[in-house]
Amino acid sequence: MKSGANGYRRGAAGASMPNPPNAPVRLKDIAQDLNVSVMTVSKVVRGCADVGAQTRSRVLARIKELNYQPNWVARSLAARRTFIVGLVVPDLMNTFFAEIAKGVASAMRPLGYDVVICNSEEDASLEASEIERLLARQVDGLILASVQPPDAEEIFAKIEARGVPYVLVDRRVSRPSAPYVGADDEAIGRLATEHLIERGCRRIAHIAGPHHPAGVGRLKGYREALAAAGLKAVEEYVERAADDATGYQAARRLLSLDPVPDAIFGYNDPAAAGAMKAILEAGYRIPEQIKVVGAGNMHYSDLLRVPLSTVDQRSTGIGEQAAGILAKAITSKRRRAGGAILIEPTLVIRESSGGPLKST
Amino acid sequence: MKSGANGYRRGAAGASMPNPPNAPVRLKDIAQDLNVSVMTVSKVVRGCADVGAQTRSRVLARIKELNYQPNWVARSLAARRTFIVGLVVPDLMNTFFAEIAKGVASAMRPLGYDVVICNSEEDASLEASEIERLLARQVDGLILASVQPPDAEEIFAKIEARGVPYVLVDRRVSRPSAPYVGADDEAIGRLATEHLIERGCRRIAHIAGPHHPAGVGRLKGYREALAAAGLKAVEEYVERAADDATGYQAARRLLSLDPVPDAIFGYNDPAAAGAMKAILEAGYRIPEQIKVVGAGNMHYSDLLRVPLSTVDQRSTGIGEQAAGILAKAITSKRRRAGGAILIEPTLVIRESSGGPLKST
DNA sequence: CTGAAAGCGCTAACAC
DNA sequence: GTGTTAGCGCTTTCAG
Numbered sequence: 001m002k003s004g005a006n007g008y009r010r011g012a013a014g015a016s017m018p019n020p021p022n023a024p025v026r027l028k029d030i031a032q033d034l035n036v037s038v039m040t041v042s043k044v045v046r047g048c049a050d051v052g053a054q055t056r057s058r059v060l061a062r063i064k065e066l067n068y069q070p071n072w073v074a075r076s077l078a079a080r081r082t083f084i085v086g087l088v089v090p091d092l093m094n095t096f097f098a099e100i101a102k103g104v105a106s107a108m109r110p111l112g113y114d115v116v117i118c119n120s121e122e123d124a125s126l127e128a129s130e131i132e133r134l135l136a137r138q139v140d141g142l143i144l145a146s147v148q149p150p151d152a153e154e155i156f157a158k159i160e161a162r163g164v165p166y167v168l169v170d171r172r173v174s175r176p177s178a179p180y181v182g183a184d185d186e187a188i189g190r191l192a193t194e195h196l197i198e199r200g201c202r203r204i205a206h207i208a209g210p211h212h213p214a215g216v217g218r219l220k221g222y223r224e225a226l227a228a229a230g231l232k233a234v235e236e237y238v239e240r241a242a243d244d245a246t247g248y249q250a251a252r253r254l255l256s257l258d259p260v261p262d263a264i265f266g267y268n269d270p271a272a273a274g275a276m277k278a279i280l281e282a283g284y285r286i287p288e289q290i291k292v293v294g295a296g297n298m299h300y301s302d303l304l305r306v307p308l309s310t311v312d313q314r315s316t317g318i319g320e321q322a323a324g325i326l327a328k329a330i331t332s333k334r335r336r337a338g339g340a341i342l343i344e345p346t347l348v349i350r351e352s353s354g355g356p357l358k359s360t
Numbered sequence: 361m362k363s364g365a366n367g368y369r370r371g372a373a374g375a376s377m378p379n380p381p382n383a384p385v386r387l388k389d390i391a392q393d394l395n396v397s398v399m400t401v402s403k404v405v406r407g408c409a410d411v412g413a414q415t416r417s418r419v420l421a422r423i424k425e426l427n428y429q430p431n432w433v434a435r436s437l438a439a440r441r442t443f444i445v446g447l448v449v450p451d452l453m454n455t456f457f458a459e460i461a462k463g464v465a466s467a468m469r470p471l472g473y474d475v476v477i478c479n480s481e482e483d484a485s486l487e488a489s490e491i492e493r494l495l496a497r498q499v500d501g502l503i504l505a506s507v508q509p510p511d512a513e514e515i516f517a518k519i520e521a522r523g524v525p526y527v528l529v530d531r532r533v534s535r536p537s538a539p540y541v542g543a544d545d546e547a548i549g550r551l552a553t554e555h556l557i558e559r560g561c562r563r564i565a566h567i568a569g570p571h572h573p574a575g576v577g578r579l580k581g582y583r584e585a586l587a588a589a590g591l592k593a594v595e596e597y598v599e600r601a602a603d604d605a606t607g608y609q610a611a612r613r614l615l616s617l618d619p620v621p622d623a624i625f626g627y628n629d630p631a632a633a634g635a636m637k638a639i640l641e642a643g644y645r646i647p648e649q650i651k652v653v654g655a656g657n658m659h660y661s662d663l664l665r666v667p668l669s670t671v672d673q674r675s676t677g678i679g680e681q682a683a684g685i686l687a688k689a690i691t692s693k694r695r696r697a698g699g700a701i702l703i704e705p706t707l708v709i710r711e712s713s714g715g716p717l718k719s720t
Numbered sequence: 721c722t723g724a725a726a727g728c729g730c731t732a733a734c735a736c
Numbered sequence: 737g738t739g740t741t742a743g744c745g746c747t748t749t750c751a752g
Contacts, residue, residue, distance in 0.1 A: 386745060386746085387745070387746065388745075388746095398745090398746080398747095399747085402746070402747065406747090430745090430746080431744090431745055431746070432746095433744085433745080433746090434744070434745035434746040434747090435745075435746055435747075436746090437744090437745080437746070437747090438745075438746040438747040438748075439746075439747055439748085440747090
């Protein structure tokens with residue numbers, strides 16, 4: 001015995017070793033079977049052109065026979081690419097983000113990438129740690145619907161220091177250097193509020209989101225629209241929430257005000273849905289007494305208590321576009337463009353704001 | 361120059377090499393800085409006890425300074441464990457599965473595992489390929505809400521051949537060897553149907569799921585309950601659907617029958633929600649003329665057009681329990697127990713079936 | 721308590 | 737076309 005000190009369980013001193021039963025087939029096993037080098041097999045597996053037709057088919061045959069599956073961990077280490085991209089969203093319960101995820105996955109899969117979906121639960125520090133884990137896992141790129149406050153710095157600096165391309169979706173952090181795909185939040189706020197004003201509402205309350213760009217931007221749009229219409233912005237008419245449960249609570253507080261609002265604009269659909277529940281429970285009628293508008297056009301908004309008017313943002317499209325941009329950034333090692341793709345938000349008028357008007 | 365042929369870009373012939381600027385910090389960099397071996401640093405990183413207190417703190421300090429992050433790809437390859445588990449669900453748009461995902465992630469994270477969520481979109485072959493990718497990525501374990509038909513064989517055999525532990529959730533494939541966490545589907549079907557019968561319905565239709573265990577089991581429970589009550593099972597009263605869109609279509613077909621059903625039991629909440637939309641559109645009142653019950657108690661079922669009566673299955677709990685079982689199976693290399701954890705399904709009575717009764 | 725040697729399974733770059 | 741060499745960044749086993 002040459003080496004008493006051999007580290008691992010499989011083979012002694014680089015020799016052959018038949019093939020421990022249960023262990024997965026390796027390139028080496030196939031190479032040995034066929035008396036070719038590991039490289040040749042590797043090339044066949046990856047579809048390289050420079051392999052003799054005959055050799056190739058022998059290898060292919062054996063691969064099929066043994067049902068060889070490349071070990072992606074080893075491959076990633078050697079190639080320094082994982083073909084994994086990370087997607088971080090704040091709330092998978094909001095189908096808006098589930099749809100983005102779907103869009104991302106469906107665009108990435110054909111390109112050979114796997115998508116790892118993470119849920120930050122609207123928690124900035126949890127999000128940061130998720131991102132660091134993804135980075136440690138050596139993802140090739142990142143798509144983030146970030147809950148970081150608008151002026152966040154550290155975590156993005158970290159990503160950039162690592163040279164990992166990323167694209168922001170739905171929540172635009174103030175990182176001009178990073179590409180963004182999503183709607184203009186102020187436009188969303190304006191669109192929803194203007195619609196309510198047009199429908200005759202004068203005491204429009206807003207359930208604003210957390211302190212991240214989407215929340216802040218929509219609030220701003222709401223205020224702009226009020227101002228443009230010469231309506232006074234009542235401070236008490238702005239509450240905070242993040243989802244349906246907190247939206248419900250927020251609406252209850254709004255309903256206890258005097259005078260009671262005649263409309264509520266929720267910064268996202270779950271918040272608006274929760275608000276509707278509170279409104280109906282309190283005995284008001286939607287839309288006759290109180291109108292409601294949300295944002296996101298989530299999957300179930302048409303099936304809600306009262307079909308919810310909302311601002312559509314093309315969730316699936318956001319995911320697909322973000323994926324496309326990211327894929328490009330990954331391949332072209334060039335510094336990323338940093339442009340923004342603004343989705344045009346469109347109003348979807350349903351019953352909660354009075355429904356489509358028959359005539360002008 | 362000894363070697364004109366050095367493969368990689370970083371170092372020549374195992375020597376030192378300062379540290380190319382942009383590249384991430386490695387164990388080796390820290391070791392060199394401190395004049396200790398890579399092993400020592402590795403041990404500190406992993407918290408091994410056998411390191412001198414002084415050495416340890418020097419290493420720790422440097423780690424912090426350089427913000428060292430272990431490379432999990434390399435670590436996984438060497439340790440032959442990735443600390444990744446895969447979760448495959450059929451439909452992230454159904455918040456039932458999003459909640460399971462949440463439960464899994466929250467139970468796995470503290471144990472050091474990352475969860476990779478995949479969406480099979482109710483497609484058995486897509487699911488199979490997702491599973492194979494996860495296997496190729498060397499996941500340590502799998503949690504599957506499988507859409508394979510009840511007698512599926514191949515893909516599970518593959519998983520078992522690789523020796524990767526897995527647990528089934530919500531959809532029980534006939535694999536007695538695999539642990540299962542979820543409700544008894546026949547019980548769900550019975551519970552929902554019996555409730556409808558108690559509420560006086562006699563023409564109970566069913567929107568059955570696809571041909572997987574959950575769909576089949578609930579259908580069976582539905583039929584059993586009808587039989588037990590002496591009601592005839594009308595073949596036309598059974599339609600198929602998988603989500604809200606197809607549920608809507610299915611309900612429209614049911615509504616065109618004569619006599620029109622006086623109740624619809626949807627195999628999951630989205631299907632039931634879609635059915636409600638169709639029913640209301642057709643001008644029927646819920647629950648007065650037609651009662652509706654779903655299953656899954658999805659996040660928004662209380663906020664739907666009519667608050668939806670449903671069968672709760674403790675989605676988050678399913679995820680947590682499955683995670684616990686999987687974690688145990690991963691660590692104890694023992695063959696997995698193969699038991700089933702049956703969640704007791706409970707009826708959640710809301711307005712769509714008439715609401716809670718005031719008196720008996 | 722510390723470290724040297726060997727190796728995880730695969731790929732990059734070059735030589736034959 | 738094919739094979740060789742070196743190496744990805746880390747952990748394992750065992751010797752000092």
